[in-house]
Amino acid sequence: MIKFCNLFSGSSGNSTYIETDTTKILIDAGVSCTRIVKALESLGVSFSDIDAILITHEHTDHTKGLTTIAKKFNIPIYATEKTWSQMCSLNVCDSCKYTFTPDKNFEIGDANIHPFSIPHDAIDPCGFSILSDGKKITVATDIGHVEERLITEMTGSDILLIESNYDTDTLFCGAYPYFLKKRIASDVGHLSNESTSKLVKTLYENGVTKFILGHLSKENNFPELAYQTVLNELNSSTLNVPFHLSVAGRDTVDDILEIV
Numbered sequence: 001m002i003k004f005c006n007l008f009s010g011s012s013g014n015s016t017y018i019e020t021d022t023t024k025i026l027i028d029a030g031v032s033c034t035r036i037v038k039a040l041e042s043l044g045v046s047f048s049d050i051d052a053i054l055i056t057h058e059h060t061d062h063t064k065g066l067t068t069i070a071k072k073f074n075i076p077i078y079a080t081e082k083t084w085s086q087m088c089s090l091n092v093c094d095s096c097k098y099t100f101t102p103d104k105n106f107e108i109g110d111a112n113i114h115p116f117s118i119p120h121d122a123i124d125p126c127g128f129s130i131l132s133d134g135k136k137i138t139v140a141t142d143i144g145h146v147e148e149r150l151i152t153e154m155t156g157s158d159i160l161l162i163e164s165n166y167d168t169d170t171l172f173c174g175a176y177p178y179f180l181k182k183r184i185a186s187d188v189g190h191l192s193n194e195s196t197s198k199l200v201k202t203l204y205e206n207g208v209t210k211f212i213l214g215h216l217s218k219e220n221n222f223p224e225l226a227y228q229t230v231l232n233e234l235n236s237s238t239l240n241v242p243f244h245l246s247v248a249g250r251d252t253v254d255d256i257l258e259i260v
């Protein structure tokens with residue numbers, strides 16, 4: 001059995017909860033410690049029961065809560081060495097610092113963690129697949145563009161949280177300065193709804209059926225638009241297999257998805 005619950009998702013902060021038979025893991029802590037504590041409490045989980053926090057990369061929307069978390073709870077926090085080198089200002093004590101290497105699996109309790117590199121403008125950004133009891137959950141946000149190897153990484157996932165960051169027209173007609181628009185749409189920025197929809201269709205035809213769209217931009221996207229863009233693409237497939245498609249809540253704790 002493996003449980004998945006999105007706590008926070010979007011450019012304003014990200015945190016995902018994953019629970020296996022004996023292990024409780026957070027991926028990212030991009031909102032305040034207090035908000036994560038409350039979100040976990042709403043699931044009946046105490047923060048002190050969390051076994052580890054995995055960090056995808058150093059950007060604030062993934063790391064904001066770490067300073068307080070490290071001070072209040074003595075929880076192992078895993079990041080790559082390069083990512084730690086960019087997080088000095090967070091003042092995380094050494095006893096909480098754990099490292100991993102991209103593409104090298106490691107164990108936390110009964111969970112096997114597979115970190116894989118993603119193209120994004122951070123020093124050493126990663127996505128994660130959590131494998132336990134023959135199940136696989138993948139969390140992949142902050143992806144500048146889709147590479148063939150990423151399709152391989154995501155194939156076989158029982159649940160996939162995938163970024164659908166921006167609508168291209170909304171981004172380029174919006175108020176962001178031009179350099180920021182270029183950065184977001186670049187090969188090391190974020191995925192557009194259109195790119196995500198094509199990736200999701202490919203993965204669906206490879207056998208993945210549960211998709212959660214996440215890390216939506218508040219300014220350059222709309223949940224309904226992201227959902228509809230991906231839904232249209234899925235519906236254009238000749239496959240007739242039922243699927244789950246939803247949009248991760250920005251600030252609301254989503255329902256727990258359970259894979260048994």
Ligand SMILES: [Zn+2]
Pocket residue numbers: 057059120122142
């Ligand atoms: Zn980022």
Ligand SMILES: [Zn+2]
Pocket residue numbers: 010011014059061062141142215
């Ligand atoms: Zn981000």
